[in-house]
Amino acid sequence: xxxxxxxxxxxxxxxxxxxxxxxxxxxxxxxxxxxxxxxxxxxxxxxxxxxxxxxxxxxxxxxxxxxxxxxxxxxxx
Amino acid sequence: xxxxxxxxxxxxxxxxxxxxxxxxxxxxxxxxxxxxxxxxxxxxxxxxxxxxxxxxxxxxxxxxxxxxxxxxxxxxxxxxxxxxxxxxxxxxxxxxxxxxxxxxxxxxxxxxxxxxxxxxxxxxxxxxxxxxxxxxxxxxxxxxxxxxxxxxxxxxxxxxxxxxxxxxxxxxxxxxxxxxxxxxxxxxxxxxxxxxxxxxxxxxxxxxxxxxxxxxxxxxxxxxxxxxxxxxxxxxxxxxxxxxxxxxxxxxxxxxxxxxxxxxxxxxxxxxxxxxxxxxxxxxxxxxxxxxxxxxxxxxxxxxxxxxxxxxxxxxxxxxxxxxxxxxxxxxxxxxxxxxxxxxxxxxxx
Numbered sequence: 001x002x003x004x005x006x007x008x009x010x011x012x013x014x015x016x017x018x019x020x021x022x023x024x025x026x027x028x029x030x031x032x033x034x035x036x037x038x039x040x041x042x043x044x045x046x047x048x049x050x051x052x053x054x055x056x057x058x059x060x061x062x063x064x065x066x067x068x069x070x071x072x073x074x075x076x077x
Numbered sequence: 078x079x080x081x082x083x084x085x086x087x088x089x090x091x092x093x094x095x096x097x098x099x100x101x102x103x104x105x106x107x108x109x110x111x112x113x114x115x116x117x118x119x120x121x122x123x124x125x126x127x128x129x130x131x132x133x134x135x136x137x138x139x140x141x142x143x144x145x146x147x148x149x150x151x152x153x154x155x156x157x158x159x160x161x162x163x164x165x166x167x168x169x170x171x172x173x174x175x176x177x178x179x180x181x182x183x184x185x186x187x188x189x190x191x192x193x194x195x196x197x198x199x200x201x202x203x204x205x206x207x208x209x210x211x212x213x214x215x216x217x218x219x220x221x222x223x224x225x226x227x228x229x230x231x232x233x234x235x236x237x238x239x240x241x242x243x244x245x246x247x248x249x250x251x252x253x254x255x256x257x258x259x260x261x262x263x264x265x266x267x268x269x270x271x272x273x274x275x276x277x278x279x280x281x282x283x284x285x286x287x288x289x290x291x292x293x294x295x296x297x298x299x300x301x302x303x304x305x306x307x308x309x310x311x312x313x314x315x316x317x318x319x320x321x322x323x324x325x326x327x328x329x330x331x332x333x334x335x336x337x338x339x340x341x342x343x344x345x346x347x348x349x350x351x352x353x354x355x356x357x358x359x360x361x362x363x364x365x366x367x368x369x370x371x372x373x374x375x376x377x378x379x380x381x382x383x384x385x386x387x388x389x390x391x392x393x394x395x396x397x398x399x400x401x402x403x404x405x406x407x408x409x410x411x412x413x414x415x416x417x418x419x420x421x422x423x424x425x426x427x
Contacts, residue, residue: 001406003292004403008415009296015427024204033425036140038360038361040425043363046172063421065303069299
């Protein structure tokens with residue numbers, strides 16, 4: 001899916017936990033997520049901390065979309 | 078000759094421990110035990126080989142703690158010093174396939190112990206590891222267990238005994254790019270003419286020189302003006318309107334859903350849920366923002382960080398879904414988003 005969206009002319013950021021799969025599949029902009037069942041959350045945190053964590057990840061994803069890339073790039077911290 | 082010693086690796090599901098709710102169990106060593114599909118392997122080996130230990134690990138645990146799990150398992154395998162290591166078969170289970178490929182490749186590379194695994198050709202673990210370990214090709218679901226065990230057993234014995242391994246097309250492993258010299262019975266010109274005749278008659282033929290498959294898409298230019306950009310959300314994590322009105326299947330999805338986000342500022346357990354059957358759904362069902370971050374994007378929209386969150390989102394279940402289907406959904410969603418004037422996409426996967 002990520003590749004087809006990119007092919008349609010849309011810059012895509014793939015937010016996922018198992019980044020090696022994303023690299024194999026062919027995503028270009030990749031942001032590592034928290035965990036498989038809750039990529040953008042962490043139920044161990046309280047509600048506000050969890051939302052702050054999600055906000056950081058989404059901001060990172062937006063940053064990735066604003067970054068020119070030449071091929072595949074995993075946006076680590 | 079002494080019996081060939083084998084160590085077997087399986088996930089929590091095939092060990093009978095549990096499904097997705099147990100996918101986070103750490104690696105366990107069961108010395109001297111034969112578990113799950115190990116019984117079928119043991120029957121196939123007869124007197125020639127024995128399973129001296131089974132290692133069980135949750136799929137999520139392995140993938141989220143790759144280095145730790147790998148180190149621990151390698152330590153156990155080293156102590157047991159088997160002649161051969163077998164992982165799986167994983168069929169089309171993505172995380173299981175990646176785990177099997179990762180650990181089999183590590184056993185072979187780091188310990189110098191022969192290792193094999195088995196999985197479906199579209200399993201992401203196949204492309205990642207087929208040039209590092211022998212991966213026997215299996216069907217896409219555990220209904221193909223008998224066939225998979227038969228193939229893997231025969232190959233395992235041959236490989237462990239040090240017999241000559243033939244070409245991938247003869248032995249049933251996935252092409253690993255290694256070329257083996259041999260003399261063909263027919264000369265090249267005759268084979269080429271046979272192939273051409275078969276092609277003209279619409280009959281099947283096998284090329285001797287497959288073209289490499291480089292399906293890469295160049296990245297699109299970055300978003301220049303985020304404050305005025307429309308951002309869309311797409312997920313393979315199966316987030317749907319509560320009740321799953323489109324009946325998207327929990328695995329091998331035959332469709333994707335399009336849902337409105339108009340007036341939605343936060344996903345909660347009363348309005349949205351996940352249809353995905355390939356991960357523990359508890360967290361996403363309680364708060365689907367954990368997979369599809371609508372709450373945060375609404376905040377960022379209000380603050381002017383982004384121009385707009387697109388009023389529709391698209392979702393499918395990426396669990397065992399055929400690559401051809403995912404490709405089709407992606408292309409359709411892409412053209413819809415493009416037509417709606419979306420500037421960029423955040424795609425989330427579980």
